[in-house]
Amino acid sequence: MGRRKLEIKRIEDKSARQVTFSKRRNGLLKKARELSVLCDLDIGVVIYSCRGKPYHYSNTNSLNEILERYHSSVTKDSSPPTGDCNTQAQSSKYSEFPTCGELLQLVERDVEGDDLSVNDFVHLEEQLENALIQTRKAKTRSLLESISSLHHEEKLLEEEKRLLEAKIGGSSNNKVGIDLNMVPDDETQIK
DSSP: OOOOOOOOSOOOSHHHHHHHHHHHHHHHHHHHHHHHHHHTOOOEEEEEOTTOOEEEEESSSOHHHHHHHHHHHHHHHTSOOOSOHHHHHHHHHHHTSOOHHHHHHHHHHHTGGGTOOHHHHHHHHHHHHHHHHHHHHHHHHHHHHHHHHHHHHHHHHHHHHHHHHHHHHHOTTOOOOOOTTOOOHHHHSOO
């Protein structure tokens, strides 16, 4: 069974609209990644949700680099016309796109409600990454200490077992032999 054709119009249900936005945003970013790999391109994508939250993708280290390249190409293309019709058409075509500075101002204005700049968010992201690394180190250290204490407890129990075996083996009056290695199945599982 094939897909049905979707009519392109505004989705009225808020939750359905949000789900569609998430799926389509992820699809668009996936296509951008694929295009950058297949065609060896530098790609930058900026998306704003209906709530004003910015999303972006860049296949290079910095979206700013792509925006600066775009800005310099627009500035170069919008140099004084030499009378050529094609140059004027290209100039007017690029003039409708925002410049790098305008895009950065838009992003900063959208996060202004939180009184944080883009640099603040970058700094917060670095702090979160460092905190995550330290948390993982503490978790690993705690797990290793737990394993070490369990090994120590295991050695103590083995020593206690040997002592009990020696006591049982030392009393020759007992005709009943007890094998301490035989433990019922439900007690072998450590919780």
